[in-house]
Amino acid sequence: MKHKTFAEYDDGLTRACEGALGMLLRAFGTLAPTLRLVGGLVPRYLTPEAPPDVPKHAGTTDVDIVLAIEVLAEKGKYNKLSEQLKANGFSRVTNLDGKPSSWRWERKVDGQTIVVEFLQHTDDPAKNARAESIVDEGVSAMQILHAGVVHEMYLEREVIVELPDGNGKTKVAIRHADAVAFILLKGLAFDDRKTNKDAADLVHVMRHADSIENLAALYASRLKEGAHHEALEQGLRALECKFCDEQGIEGFEKEGPAQFCAFHEIGEPGSEDRILGQRNVSALVTEFVARVRALAKAAE
Incomplete structure (x- = not known):
């Protein structure tokens, strides 16, 4: 569930x-390093709160994980993943039709029900948002367009986590989307789902992960490398579509800036404060896209 405003998010739920x-x-054992964290928990590690320069991020209500399907599908590699999940307190989410899901799992933590969603890569738009089973695992993963970029575009951060049920604290290595992967995937997610939270997450990372100059330079260098050129290009087009000027409509009037300001409850719709907030968001994204385009062209 994605709340519509910052005020609805809770620090305790994020913890x-x-x-x-x-x-x-723990459930994935030796395969834990193959997991990649994406989604709303990533800014906790990508843009750690450091007032006043880096404000608090809203947080999240769930955990999104991209699986390395080719590793899990190897015969005999990890045949009882579903049993390992259950042994560590996870159970399948029951869908509205009463059927158990195999790509959404849940666990009680401090009285809160936390949902984990397993995702996998596809480069076929027709397969986007379709679940597919993992061979012999009793688990499936939702196919998400270009999600596999995080297997190469990631950062690793060691954090101390307090485990539920009195299991104590442990130091874990979390491999999560880097800024380029996050901007790419959040841009595509917002283009697809158009939720306030996706717009807010995207802008938060663009503002606080690094300078706009450095972020654009890194994005452009990835474009030049070519390994994920089409995914990166689609990400840029999504940003242009939802945040930037085009004939007949100014960028600040578009969904992206409007939904960012709605999430943070900046002024009333149509007020000077709201319009200024929307203009600032559009200007930020427009500068980023323009810098990436210019750097990519210069490298040709």
Whole structure:
């Protein structure tokens, strides 16, 4: 569930998500390094709170994990993953039709029910948002367009996690999307789902992960490398579509800036404060895209 405003998010719930992530890493054992964290928990590690320069991020209500399907599908590699999940306190989420899901799992942490969603890569738009089973694992993963970029575009951060159920504290290595992967995937997610939270997460990372100059230079260098050129290009087009000027409509009037300001409850719709906030967001994204385009062109 994605709340519509910053005020609806809770620090305790975000910490519970981190605890669930710690138990998930335990469940995967030696395969834990193959997991990649994406989604709303990533800014906790990518842009750690450091007032006044880096403000608090809203947090999250769930945990999104991209699986390395080719590793898990190897015969005999980890045949009882579902049993390992259950042994570590996870159970399948029951869908609205009463059927258990195999790509969404849940666990109680400090009285909160935390949902973990397993995702996998696809480069086929027709397969986006379709679940597919993992051979012999009793687990499936939702196919997400270009999610596999995080297997190469990631950072590793060691954090101390308090495990639920009195299991104590442990130090874990979390491999999460880096700034480029996060901007790419959040841009595509917002283009697809159009939620306030996706717009807010995207802008938060663009503002606080690094300078806009450094972020654009890194994004452009990845474009030049070519390994994920189409994914990166689609990410840029999504940003242009939702945040930047085009014929007949100014960028600040578009969904991205409007939904960012709605999430942070900046002024009333149509007020000077709201319009200024929307203009600032559009200007930020427009500068980023323009810098990436210019750097990529210069490298040709």
